[in-house]
Amino acid sequence: MDVKKGMIVKAIAGRDKGKFFAVKDVDSSYAYIVNGKSRKHCTPKRKSLKHLRITNTVIDMEDITDKKLRRMLNEYSQNNTR
DSSP states (O other), X not given: OOOOTTEEEEEOSSTTTTOEEEEEEEOSSEEEEXXXXXXXXXXXXXXXXXXXXXXXXXXXXXXXXXXXXXXXXXXXXXXXXX
């Protein structure tokens, strides 16, 4: 499955392991991820695609604030914790 802008992903490696993020942008083998708290919308984290687990959920990243993003990811993590 290809990673696209707006997808919710789960970090499976690194200090962010186990946390959910939204994909802000995608490069050839990297995704730029944000969560609105430790990784703000203006300073995304560059993470290798092999360190991410892709979900089927896509959110609209247009006109989204850090606060809205935090709320969406919090609700998603409470409903989909594995």
